[in-house]
Amino acid sequence: MVIDALVAPFQVLVRQRPVITTFVQREIRTRYGTSALGLAWPLIRPLSLLALYTFVFSTVMKVRFDDDPRAANFALYLFCGLIPWLAFSDGLSRATTAIHDHASLVKRIRFPSEILPLHQVLVALAIESLGLVILLGALVIDGRVPGWPLLALVAIVVPQFLFTTGLAWVLATLSVLLSDTRQIVAFALMFWMYATPIVYPLDMVPPRLQWLFWLNPMTYVVEAYRGAVLENRAPELMSFALFCAVSLGVFIAGYWVFQRSKYEFADVL
Amino acid sequence: MREPVIELDEVTKSYKMYRNRRHRAVEMLVPGAPVLHTNFPALRGVTMTVERGETLGVVGVNGSGKSTLLQIIAGIVRQTSGRVTVRGRVSSLLELGAGFHPELTGRENVEVFGTVIGLTVAEIRRRLPDIERFAAIGEFIDQPVKLYSSGMFVRLAFAAAIHVDPDILLVDEALAVGDAVFQHQCLLRIREMQAHGTTIMFVSHEMGMIKAVCSRVVLLDAGQILEEGGPAEITSLYFARASAQIAQAQAPHDPVTITTSPAEPRFAADPDFDAQARVFRHGTGAAKIRRIELLDSCGRPVTAVAFNDEAILRVHAEFLADVPSSIIGFGFRDRAGIELIGTNTFEEGITLPSRSAGSTLVVDFRLRLPLIPGTYSISSAIAADRYTRAYYDWIDNALIVTVAPPASGKAIHGQVWVPVEISVRPS
Numbered sequence: 001m002v003i004d005a006l007v008a009p010f011q012v013l014v015r016q017r018p019v020i021t022t023f024v025q026r027e028i029r030t031r032y033g034t035s036a037l038g039l040a041w042p043l044i045r046p047l048s049l050l051a052l053y054t055f056v057f058s059t060v061m062k063v064r065f066d067d068d069p070r071a072a073n074f075a076l077y078l079f080c081g082l083i084p085w086l087a088f089s090d091g092l093s094r095a096t097t098a099i100h101d102h103a104s105l106v107k108r109i110r111f112p113s114e115i116l117p118l119h120q121v122l123v124a125l126a127i128e129s130l131g132l133v134i135l136l137g138a139l140v141i142d143g144r145v146p147g148w149p150l151l152a153l154v155a156i157v158v159p160q161f162l163f164t165t166g167l168a169w170v171l172a173t174l175s176v177l178l179s180d181t182r183q184i185v186a187f188a189l190m191f192w193m194y195a196t197p198i199v200y201p202l203d204m205v206p207p208r209l210q211w212l213f214w215l216n217p218m219t220y221v222v223e224a225y226r227g228a229v230l231e232n233r234a235p236e237l238m239s240f241a242l243f244c245a246v247s248l249g250v251f252i253a254g255y256w257v258f259q260r261s262k263y264e265f266a267d268v269l
Numbered sequence: 270m271r272e273p274v275i276e277l278d279e280v281t282k283s284y285k286m287y288r289n290r291r292h293r294a295v296e297m298l299v300p301g302a303p304v305l306h307t308n309f310p311a312l313r314g315v316t317m318t319v320e321r322g323e324t325l326g327v328v329g330v331n332g333s334g335k336s337t338l339l340q341i342i343a344g345i346v347r348q349t350s351g352r353v354t355v356r357g358r359v360s361s362l363l364e365l366g367a368g369f370h371p372e373l374t375g376r377e378n379v380e381v382f383g384t385v386i387g388l389t390v391a392e393i394r395r396r397l398p399d400i401e402r403f404a405a406i407g408e409f410i411d412q413p414v415k416l417y418s419s420g421m422f423v424r425l426a427f428a429a430a431i432h433v434d435p436d437i438l439l440v441d442e443a444l445a446v447g448d449a450v451f452q453h454q455c456l457l458r459i460r461e462m463q464a465h466g467t468t469i470m471f472v473s474h475e476m477g478m479i480k481a482v483c484s485r486v487v488l489l490d491a492g493q494i495l496e497e498g499g500p501a502e503i504t505s506l507y508f509a510r511a512s513a514q515i516a517q518a519q520a521p522h523d524p525v526t527i528t529t530s531p532a533e534p535r536f537a538a539d540p541d542f543d544a545q546a547r548v549f550r551h552g553t554g555a556a557k558i559r560r561i562e563l564l565d566s567c568g569r570p571v572t573a574v575a576f577n578d579e580a581i582l583r584v585h586a587e588f589l590a591d592v593p594s595s596i597i598g599f600g601f602r603d604r605a606g607i608e609l610i611g612t613n614t615f616e617e618g619i620t621l622p623s624r625s626a627g628s629t630l631v632v633d634f635r636l637r638l639p640l641i642p643g644t645y646s647i648s649s650a651i652a653a654d655r656y657t658r659a660y661y662d663w664i665d666n667a668l669i670v671t672v673a674p675p676a677s678g679k680a681i682h683g684q685v686w687v688p689v690e691i692s693v694r695p696s
Contacts, residue, residue, distance in 0.1 A: 104364065105368035107345065107367075108345065109363070109386075177294075178290075178294050179290070180294070263347035
């Protein structure tokens with residue numbers, strides 16, 4: 001019984017793979033395939049945010065990473081944090097409305113509705129990988145070629161996906177039953193971004209408050225990305241294991257929250 | 270060999286109704302909150318079995334629970350209590366094109382739909398030529414669906430849904446769309462699936478279709494199975510109940526006349542008739558039509574009759590002055606206002622007796638209605654004689670009646686059908 005409950009959310013990934021694949025393709029195709037700039041769009045947004053934050057926080061407010069005063073260095077650190085953050089926040093906010101956006105499927109066809117929030121998380125991760133390519137290109141131009149710890153990203157993306165998807169399931173469920181959720185999520189994500197060391201380094205935070213930041217799993221994600229990409233540092237085993245455990249818990253709990261309510265969706269929509 | 274593929278055991282479904290959104294939120298989020306919803310029962314204790322290869326029709330008025338029943342069997346909605354067992358792959362035509370994305374091409378949408386139903390991409394690709402042929406939308410298969418006409422959209426969606434080889438097909442009013450050719454094509458395909466042993470559950474308001482397709486029919490009423498039996502039996506029961514309900518709704522103040530025996534039709538004015546007829550009425554007023562009713566051949570008031578069934582049009586007239594002679598007539602107009610059939614007592618060789626002020630007359634016109642299915646407006650008039658144009662009373666739109674499709678499923682070409690004798694002489 002317990003084993004079943006733990007394995008079930010992973011079975012979704014295996015059993016529904018064809019549906020997940022087609023829905024990820026469909027989402028990318030309909031979101032970008034129909035616009036004139038096409039696949040440039042998923043880059044335009046992070047790059048313009050990058051320019052804006054670099055100007056505000058580096059040029060104006062003189063925030064520095066690694067004691068390096070160059071704006072280019074700030075931009076690299078910022079971008080390295082921004083990429084996983086945008087994947088997380090875009091995935092979550094799209095997933096929150098995913099059930100509503102596909103109401104006709106949920107109401108009219110026997111449909112594995114759990115893949116709806118999930119596929120939005122995957123699309124966000126796919127777009128993140130585009131940003132990573134740009135970041136790596138910029139690094140090479142800056143003369144810092146990342147070493148083998150870069151491979152750690154592959155390991156980090158897995159729990160990152162589980163964590164985001166677990167939350168996505170909870171928020172998607174809540175937003176069907178309570179439409180205020182969408183407003184709250186947009187708002188909460190803005191707070192969450194500033195509570196994560198993205199536009200500033202964690203060591204600028206007063207030491208007595210730093211433990212608070214470590215309660216935020218996204219702090220771990222951003223720090224791990226920076227370690228692997230910019231600082232040639234693979235994540236330590238202990239903290240990585242802890243993050244994996246948290247993500248697993250969120251993933252499994254989120255799945256069951258969703259499962260408990262999914263048969264009510266057709267009644268409520 | 271009997272092999273149940275769908276089994277329902279005492280299945281109930283009630284929907285929670287909240288007075289407003291906030292109540293739902295409070296009940297969900299506040300622990301120990303009082304119960305703020307009321308239950309709306311959509312199904313109350315439905316027990317039924319569908320055998321493999323059977324085509325079961327489900328009929329009932331709107332709100333009787335037909336769609337909920339199909340949604341539960343499809344696994345879209347979960348029952349509140351009871352047990353549901355479904356064996357095999359279900360394809361549901363509850364809403365054609367559900368989930369089709371307007372920006373994707375027809376081909377891409379079919380691929381997405383196929384994976385949703387549980388096929389692999391390779392399996393769908395293999396079926397695509399069949400689907401394309403059936404939908405017959407030509408080059409449009411590679412155009413975004415948003416450019417489709419509604420007919421093309423429906424054809425493609427239907428084609429996709431029936432080509433996934435389901436064990437169980439659930440159809441909810443889906444065949445009511447599309448043109449006649451397409452409907453015929455769909456019917457053929459359903460027959461093919463029946464021949465292959467597909468189990469079909471079929472919800473429709475079109476009794477002709479139910480009779481043509483189903484081997485067994487259940488009649489749902491207020492979430493319960495009221496009756497179950499052969500298609501002919503259940504569809505006539507459905508018609509009888511529907512007409513009785515409409516008649517009741519139309520004459521709520523005067524239930525007495527509904528039971529008037531056909532043997533001795535008694536004059537009975539309809540108290541609402543004057544108000545209802547005011548707009549479309551003119552005449553000298555020497556005589557007035559007080560009620561017009563349509564009865565079936567047994568004398569029961571109806572508002573709908575099946576194509577070419579016998580019916581009685583009954584006119585109740587009251588004379589307000591002494592009248593030596595009179596003619597009473599009627600006409601049926603279609604929605605375009607064209608009078609398709611009509612006659613009067615004079616033309617049919619009936620001489621009405623002279624009447625004194627205060628007396629009444631009830632005239633029954635017994636006739637068949639070989640009209641193309643649709644709604645018709647009845648006009649009726651009383652005149653002095655054939656030559657003067659003096660009408661005592663003339664009323665348009667006195668009654669609206671519906672002609673239902675023929676039970677045989679026969680298609681009607683032209684507005685009016687006449688009996689035809691065909692002889693064939695091969696040379």
